[in-house]
Amino acid sequence: MIHSATPAGSPRRYGGVAILLHWLIALLVAAAFTLGLTMVDIPGLTPTKLKYFSWHKWLGVTVLALACLRLLWRITHGAPPYDAGMPAWQAKAAHALHGLLYLLLFAVPMSGYFYSLAAGVPVVYLGVLPLPVLIGPDQELKPILKQLHYALTMILAAGVAGHVLAALKHQFIDRDGVLRRMLP
Structure with a gap:
């Protein structure tokens, strides 16, 4: 939905839960991105590289879970309307970008999850909770999912x-x- 102009008496800021989820997801996405770039540059298969891969997966699963919560919160609580002075094209562009970011918060972790499964490496969240194995190892699908995960990640970064x-x-x-709407 496109935000309407701010009517008198409407809240002009996001609530505390939305702000917390926004900044927590932003921090975790930045950490997962940084860790992902770091781990792929480590040559060979070292204990450090394996540890980083696990952490990267745990961050991805956490982002996916928080994105689910954030989407549910957004559906049930909406967003504050934009200021009446904002041009309509900017409101539409903001709405489109927010939609893309929400989509990618789901697509990036899911593509990484399926890439891991296709590589024959199950995901065990925090080293204790095995996630369902929805597909078996697939050497033909593995490079496709790897490239998809990378491409979606770069689109998310952009x-x-x-x-x-x-x-x-x-x-x-x-x-x-506008920025104050999402600041604590």
Whole structure:
């Protein structure tokens, strides 16, 4: 849904739960991204590399779970409307980017999960909770899922960069208070 102009008396900020989930997911996505780039650059199959792969998977599973909670919260609580002065094209662009980011918060971890399964490596969350094995090892599917996971991750990185740049533009150029909506 496209946000409408702010009516008098409407909340102009996200609530505490939405803010917490936003920043927690942002932090975990940044950590998973950084760890993913780091681990693939480690040559060979070392204990450190294996540990990083586990941590990366745990971060991905956590992001997926939190994204589910965030989507449920967003569906049941909505978002505060944009300021009446925001051009309609910007509101539509923001809505489209938010939709893309939500989609990728599901697609990136799921593609990594299926890539891991196709590689014959089950995911055991935090080293204690085995996740369901939905597909068996598949040497033909493995490189496709690896490339898909990478491509979706790069699209997510670009989307996050666009989201951050838009927030900074609103804060420092437009000075319209959009960023304050999501600050604690």
